[in-house]
Amino acid sequence: MKALLLEEKGKVNEMKVGEIEKPTPGKGEILVKIKATALNPVDYKTGNGGNPNWTYPHVLGLDSAGIVEEVGEGVTNVKAGDRVVYHGDMTKKGGFAEYGVTTAHTVSLIPEGISFEDAAALPCAGFTAYQALFHKLHAANEQTILVHAGAGGVGGFAIQLAKNAGLTVLTTASSENHEYVKSLGADYAIDYRKEDFVEKALEITDGLGVDLVLDTVGRDNADKSLKALAFNGQIAFIAGPPNANDAISFAHPLSFHQVALGSVHQSGNRKEQLKLAEMGDHMLSLLKEGKLNALVQKTVSLEEVPQALAELATRKVKGKIIAQIH
Secondary structure (H helix, E strand, C coil), rough: EEEEEEEECCCCHHHHEEEEECCCCCCCEEEEEEEEECCCCHHHHHHHCCCCCCCCCCCCCCEEEEEEEEEEECCCCCCCCCCEEEECCCCCCCCCEEEEEEHHHHHHECCCCCCHHHHCHHHHHHHHHHHHHHHCCCCCCCEEEECCCCCCHHHHHHHHHHHHHCEEEEHHHHHHHHHHHHHCCEEEEEECCCCCCCHHHHHEEEEEECCEEEEEHHHHHHHHHHHEEEEEEEEEEECCCHHHHHHCCCCCCEEECCCHHHHHHHCCCHHHHHHHHHHHHHHHHHCCCCCCCCCCEEEEEEEHHHHHHHCCCCCCCCCCCECCCC
């Protein structure tokens, strides 16, 4: 089969389309003829850093949508011909290829009327946002949330999910993206380059602070975000933890939540793995009902993926980029 090949770690920019052996599904697995695969920051990060479980040439790409071609032993929840989307195991070969193998219990069926491109946009960024909001922060109606980097993938999904759940949404974004994040449902857009987001958050909340923060930026940003939290406030972080020890205080209690979606595949915890399918099912239903925008801004060919990943690495990309495979 055709695949985009990473010949060794660190050579993401030099990936070329070549031929490798088509995979076969094992027990509890399915073989998917891939139609679309999303690009995510984790692709260039792991591609450059490598993984001890990989054999080279490796194939990147975690979020794929396509048609089930073959089911392995014991698979009963999906059949050949079903349209599915999944978040793959980063220790295995990925979705920038004509075919991929994944575990059957972690996939979601794509409803009629939803494109493979829109479905593929959901898993990594969408499930991360979903897990942060509802499995960790337990976001609820009438709370306030500060979502960092609202124009990005995780941020864009978080704004929409939080708004659907009845929260007041503040987000950080550069001024040229303010209209975009407001179109997704943000109530307030803060230009992080010109404004102090802590000051703005306190001003908007009459000095109380926000109930929740979702930080997708990094340790320093997460640290600063603690100052924007209300009494009993909570922070979920993806790109590095704040300094919890220094922030723990009887006078101003806070809660800290680490979000690490992809490692669930190695956890051996089937109950948690099944949540991938549950989140996918719910987000696809929101997409079907017109309550969610898949954030797809651009589609590229398999050959154009390295260039698009380099663009993604600038951290200035809005929404999602999708590779069309077949």
